[in-house]
Amino acid sequence: MTPSAYAPAPQRRFNVGERVRVKQADPPGHRRTPAYVRGKEGAIERVCGAFPNPEELAYGFDGEPKRVLYRVRFHQHHVWPGYEGAPHDVIELEIYEHWLEAA
């Protein structure tokens, strides 16, 4: 059977439900953290597993060490000032651990 994408990442720093903030940073290069959530606060929705670091893979490196990938849930009103939808609308993104800090 194909290995599950949800292999636990035992070395992880955050657990489901914990509050986190995406680092407010603007490093050059290939980044998978969209600018619109940088500096925003959310909660860990699930642990996706540990994967080769895409910021390294993009330049032909091996992506090691692997990084823990989390699914983080943000309230739309926190992400977009002036958001016009319902107060319970949310957006979820995949954020690598090195982009996250405890909130």
Next chain:
Amino acid sequence: MTQEHAHPHPEDEGPPSEHEIMSRAMQELLEEKGLITGEQVRRRMELFEQEFPQRGSRVVAHAWTDPAFRKRLLEDGKAACAEWGLDLEADRLIAVENTPQVHNVVVCTLCSCYPRALLGMPPTWYKSENYRRRVVREPRAVLKEFGTVLPESVAIRVHDSNADMRYVVVPLRPAGTEGWTEEQLASILTRDTLVGVALPRA
């Protein structure tokens, strides 16, 4: 949102793009080295266009009729598909379920990540800047343009597939489909319902 004018006119195709030239050069090199054949490339394209687009509807229809499978699909999409005989290859899948309280919609704001092994190639609108920019910040307005209007009481949950996971929506099974076969159910689980911009209709 409308599809782009799509039928080809041979006389106005223009020169091949840089990416097209690179792709052709890469294929020629790989063929010269004996690593792939033109037949294999053709077969992959055929799979993406003919077979893969059917898979998502079938697997979600199965989830509608088999609660235990549905539970496993929501827990670990890739493993559940593998167990059911569907190899998603490199795709790691998260299935997200619509409920009376939550509606899910999928986008990739950074490029056009899409569960290709489950839904085939992404439609033009999915890759458009218009959809990618707007559905994250005004999902209700974008859904309305697709004819999908949801009450304020339903939370919209947008999924940006910005990194390594791929997403498929498990829509609510509509009333009036009791006793339908999986094949009948699959017929209303269209691509757009599995991306979350439309709702299946009995």
